[in-house]
Amino acid sequence: MTQSITVLGDGGWGTALALKLLLNGHHVTLWGPFAAYLNEVRSSRENRKFLAGVSLPGELVLEADSAKALAGADGVVLAVPSKFYRTVLEKAGRDIPPQAHLLSVSKGLDPTSHHRLSEVASKVLGHPQIAVLSGPSHAEEVARNTPTAVTIASADLDEAVWWQTAYNSTTFRIYTATDVTGVEMGGALKNVIAIAAGISDGLGFGDNTKAALMTRGLAEITRMGAAMGADPATFSGLSGIGDLMVTCMSRHSRNRGVGERIGKGESMASILGGMDQVAEGVWTAKEAVKLAADLGVDLPICAAVAAVIEGTLGPGDAVQQLMGRDPKPEFH
Numbered sequence: 315m316t317q318s319i320t321v322l323g324d325g326g327w328g329t330a331l332a333l334k335l336l337l338n339g340h341h342v343t344l345w346g347p348f349a350a351y352l353n354e355v356r357s358s359r360e361n362r363k364f365l366a367g368v369s370l371p372g373e374l375v376l377e378a379d380s381a382k383a384l385a386g387a388d389g390v391v392l393a394v395p396s397k398f399y400r401t402v403l404e405k406a407g408r409d410i411p412p413q414a415h416l417l418s419v420s421k422g423l424d425p426t427s428h429h430r431l432s433e434v435a436s437k438v439l440g441h442p443q444i445a446v447l448s449g450p451s452h453a454e455e456v457a458r459n460t461p462t463a464v465t466i467a468s469a470d471l472d473e474a475v476w477w478q479t480a481y482n483s484t485t486f487r488i489y490t491a492t493d494v495t496g497v498e499m500g501g502a503l504k505n506v507i508a509i510a511a512g513i514s515d516g517l518g519f520g521d522n523t524k525a526a527l528m529t530r531g532l533a534e535i536t537r538m539g540a541a542m543g544a545d546p547a548t549f550s551g552l553s554g555i556g557d558l559m560v561t562c563m564s565r566h567s568r569n570r571g572v573g574e575r576i577g578k579g580e581s582m583a584s585i586l587g588g589m590d591q592v593a594e595g596v597w598t599a600k601e602a603v604k605l606a607a608d609l610g611v612d613l614p615i616c617a618a619v620a621a622v623i624e625g626t627l628g629p630g631d632a633v634q635q636l637m638g639r640d641p642k643p644e645f646h
Contacts, residue, residue, distance in 0.1 A: 319341070319390070320389075320391070323392070324364065326361070326364040329457065331391055334483065336371060345383040346378060387414050394420055416441055417446070417466070421505060422505070423598050423601035423602060425597060425601060428604050444494075445473045445494075446497050447464055447465070447467075450559065452564060464488060464552055474491065496554070500549055504561050506531075507562060508562045509593075513577040516629070537613075538609070541611045568591055599616055599619045
C-alpha cells in the first residue's frame with residue numbers, strides 16, 4: 315500500500331532512507347533546514363554535501379518548509395543529528411499529523427538530558443510510541459542498494475510491523491523487535507567504540523588491538539544497556555554487534571575516520587572544522603559517560619574516548635590507561 319512519508323533530515327542517512335521508501339513506491343518528501351541548499355540539490359539531483367555520487371529521482375520531493383513537508387504525512391522518519399534533534403522537533407512537531415507513524419533513525423544521545431532520542435521525541439511530540447531503526451547500514455551503501463539488514467523496534471509491535479512493511483525489500487531486509495532501549499543504545503554507543511578503533515588504526519596498531527577494543531566495547535554497550543532495562547541478547551544482533559562491526563571496520567565510517575585522524579595527531583578542532591557530516595560518537599562519548607555515572611556503570615573505553623576528545627588525555631596515554639587497569643575476570 316502506498317503511503318505518504320516525510321523524512322526530517324537531509325543528511326546522508328535521511329536521504330538514503332528516503333530513497334529506499336521511494337523505491338518501494340511511496341510518496342516521499344525530504345525536508346532540510348536550508349532552502350538554498352535544497353535548491354542546489356533540486357537542480358543537480360544530487361546531495362553533493364552529504365551523499366555525493368548518488369542520483370536523486372525527480373519523484374523525490376524536496377521541501378524546506380516543515381508545514382508543507384509534513385502535511386498529510388502517514389509516516390515521519392526522524393533523521394536529524396542528535397545535536398539538533400530536540401530543537402528541530404520542537405519547531406516542526408506542531409506540523410506532524412497526530413495520526414502519523416513515527417520512526418527515529420538518528421544514533422546518539424540528547425546533549426541536554428543524555429536521554430535516548432526516542433525518549434526526547436516522545437516527550438516533545440507527545441507521542442507514546444516512537445519506533446527506532448538501527449543496524450549495520452552505511453548510507454553510502456544503502457543508497458546504492460547494497461544488500462543490508464537492520465532492525466526496527468517498538469514497544470508496540472504493530473508500529474514496528476508498519477515500518478517493516480513500508481521499508482522491506484530485496485535489498486533492505488527489515489527485522490522487528492520490541493526492545494527499543496537495546497536497539498537504540500547499541501546504535502548510539504557503537505559510534506564511541508568506533509572512535510577508539512580508529513584511534514588504534516591511527517596509532518598503527520593491528521588486528522589484535524581492534525578485536526580487543528570491539529569485544530570489550532561490546533561488553534560496555536551490553537552492560538550499559540542492561541542497566542537501562544534492555545535485553546542483553548539484543549546486543550548480539552544486528553543493532554548490537556552487527557552495527558559495531560561495520561562502524562569499527564568500514565572505510566565509510568566517519569566515527570572510525572575521526573578516531574584515525576586523532577591517532578595520527580590531528581587536533582579535534584581541525585578534524586571537526588573540515589567535516590560537513592556529523593560523527594555522532596564525538597558528541598555521544600561525553601553524554602554516555604554522564605549517563606554511566608548516573609547509573610553506576612563502568613565504561614572505561616567510552617570514558618577514555620571522551621577524555622581524548624576533550625583533550626585531557628592523549629591517545630597513547632589512553633592506551634596505557636586501559637591496558638594498565640587492574641586484572642579482572644572477563645565475565646562477572
